[in-house]
Amino acid sequence: MFPDWLAWVLLSDLFPWLLITLGAVFFLAGTAGLVRFPDLFSRLHALTKADNLGLGLICLGLAWHNKSPSVALKLLLIWLLVLLASAVSCHLIARYALHSDSKVWKQRHD
Amino acid sequence: MNQPLFFAWVGAALFGIGLYGLLVHGHLMRKIVALNVMGNGVFLVFIALARRDPLVTDPIPHAMVLTGLVISVSATAFALVLLKRLARQAQAQESSEHDS
């Protein structure tokens, strides 16, 4: 049912660090998107999506590492709050941009 | 070198950077921001020195920085309100002078 190697990975001290590293990679990707993407909307997309996932992974890793339910609950709360805040602020920024005719980048076919 | 001294140096550097910004810029809002950088530097020196004893941190600088923070936000907020009013009034005055 439960392969031994999976149990070993999940229980080892290494696993939370794996999660945190993965989270950091997502942050990096999100930041790269923020810097490199061509217009405001795709930048917002990269920033909020990737960073939210990254933060979730980091929170999960920290909770795993700490092994305390109350800490895990707090971390979950932090993640949910950030999700909510980033969703709303992303929405507001995008709407403001839409209303003030911010340029939308289009792939040029030529 | 130890951690308190290291961060106190960083605080001193922030103070100097802020001072440079305050003196070099003509724009009033840049000056206000630069002053806040200076303030952060001062606070960092305080908090770093509170870490002299690595086992028990000194609560007195912490309390002083909290006081300083509240004072500096009060001063900054007032400065910005003053700036907004000045900007609007000076601008209105200038445009009315241009019209006449």
Place this chain on the structure above:
Amino acid sequence: MIEWLFDGLLAIGLLWLGWRTVVSAELFKAIVMFIVLGLFMALCWARLAAPDVALAEAAIGAGLIGALLLDAYRALVAERWQADDRNAKPLVAASLAILSSVLIGGLAWALLFSPEPVVDLNAQARARLADSGVGNPVTAVLLNFRGYDTLLEVGVLFLAWLGLWTVGEQESNSAATGAWVEDSDLLTALVRLLAPLGVLIGVYLLWAGANEPGGAFQAGTVLAAVGVLLRLSGRLRPELSPDLWVRFGVTVGLLVFSAIAVGVIPVGGNLLEYPGDWAGLLIVVIETSLMVSIALILTLLFIGSAGLRRGGS
């Protein structure tokens, strides 16, 4: 080793952000850099075992000042203000840079040769902590040992509000012409969720402040964050000329604090000398009233803000 790595990265981050704040060509960039600097400062306070300061910095330093700066920036842009932004000429700037470097060098030199203090105030504060009525040493210093400073500091906050009332204007700038963003379901949902949660966290911080990091200032700032959210989303629109309730709200902290400070003289002996077992209770009363005034004043600082509006004009 790993600790030094962390400290080193933190320091480089602080200095780089401070530098970018000061030298960025655009004002907007400078403001954003400053806000990020505030977050790094909060991280730094946490690293230096100053959780009370970290809480206050994250809420005030990065959050509130950041919002105020962005708001003022927007007003200046809306006014198309021809600011006097002639910067120093290169030669002057270079000499100013040298001056600042000399100052930094002098400070570093002074700090390096700092004598070891003879008086250990830290030990004294900890020794008398049991007599202070609270368990959090920072709260003990703020409201008991050095309560007089805090009393005067509440006067500073009151003065900031009086100053605002003197020179401030209500939604004065041209940005205030656009329509409010009121019809956004998502924003409504956020406000509905965050407002009660913010109040809960604020009250928790006040209550926890007696024994753990927290206290009237942190609690007041969190409540103010709720107030600012309501204000910026147009749900709260206070008048610049204060009615009696506002007048009462901004002064209640000062009135209660100074009344208690004087009221204990006949019992305790000195100004602010809380009699015996009453210290804890009196501190809670003072902190609660302070929280109200702090939250209200910090919210009112946004009175002239254009708020969240559709991008008109």
Place this chain on the structure above:
Amino acid sequence: MSFTAAAAVVPVLLPLLVAPLMLLLGQRSRAALLIITVIGIGWALLILNGQVLELGPQRYAVGGWGAPLGIDLYADGLAMLMLWLTWGVGSLVSGYALVYFAHGEAKAERFWPIWLLLWMSLNALFLAADIFNLYVTLELLTLAAVPLAALTGETEALRASMRYLLFALLGSFCYMLGVALLYGGFGTLDIMQLGWLVTPGPLAWVALALITLGLLIKAAIFPFHVWLPPAHANAPTPVSALLSALVVKGALYLLVRIWFQVFPNAGTLVAGQLLGLLGAMAILYGSWQALRQVRLKLLVAYSTVAQLGYFLLVFPLANATGWGGAILQLLSHGFAKAALFLAAGNVLHALGHDRIAQLHGVGMQLPITVFTFALAGIGIMSMPPSGGFLAKWLLLRAALESGQWWWAIVLLCGGLLAATYVFRVLGYALLAPAEQQLPKVVKPALTLELIPLLLALISVAIGFVGMPYLTLLDIGSPFSGQQP
């Protein structure tokens, strides 16, 4: 413990409580609250004065903890004199302001709470014995003074206040960094304990330099004076008087506290001469600028820049005589400058402008005000009999006795320049108007003319109270026991 022992806290706590009450209770109870404040503070000062005279310097432990853990208040002769100055000028200018703001409730409603907090912060500053507490009082002072300077809401006033605020905040942060260094190095914040503990070394020197720099900026000492004239000249009349007579004195007072009590051995020859040099520059430059001004209020403001310079001569002339002269200069200048600004304000109000060259005939229309200007001018140009004369005579004696004749030259030049600018104003004011046509004036209320006259009379009378003054000043003075 009885309330008599708590006399030291009344000057701080009473205005701190009355200020919010003024805001809450509104216009009708204003005069009553003001009278309570004036009488309450005066009464407390009388008691405190008695204690200081009888028992020597007084310490008061707020919260009962005692320094260094708690905060102490400290009152010696110097603190008493400054408190009395603030009380005297403050009460009289308050009376002036009651009439002045009678027809502008919007301004009055804001002026009164802020002014009471300003008064409170001055008292708190003079009584403080803790360098961080002093930082808080300095910030209170700034955040009260700047909105008052901006009260008229005119663009020029707003611009001047903005500049004032930026300078003051820069000064505060320099001071606060100095405090951080001192605490880091010596572990206490109490002035007296620091005086015992401070050892010469890099930390102490840099801290002293930062604190001095910060306070010089706040006190508008040359070359940091640029913020003062526009801020003081564009404020409403009573505010100009308060800012020039009292607020800048706070920083100067603190400067001598720090130099003579925290760093008693820092008054080396070089440092003292350097500060004296700044003072001399302030005297000469300020007087010269005053002479060149077109507007009366700006002239008076530049005269403040010059008069503050005299005080800095206490550093090279650090002995009992110089000390007595410098402090007396603070007191007499306080009263004289308040009188000058109020008189200038009356002229401005009466004529609708304050251009010096167009003052012809004012002497006939506003004889009391012009007489006041002349009377207060006596002290400014250091002619006998006046407090200003006595102050500068003591400084002159200190300079000659210590063989530093170069300061004597500065003193004489300063007096000469001051006489020139005062007589320039009087000359125009007393000149018969061209074509026998008196200027149209709006006559100010009698109170508005009598209060400055009273202030000017006090500034002259200070010249006659030498002995009681010196007795009080001697208590807790760094030169205690020496014959001035």
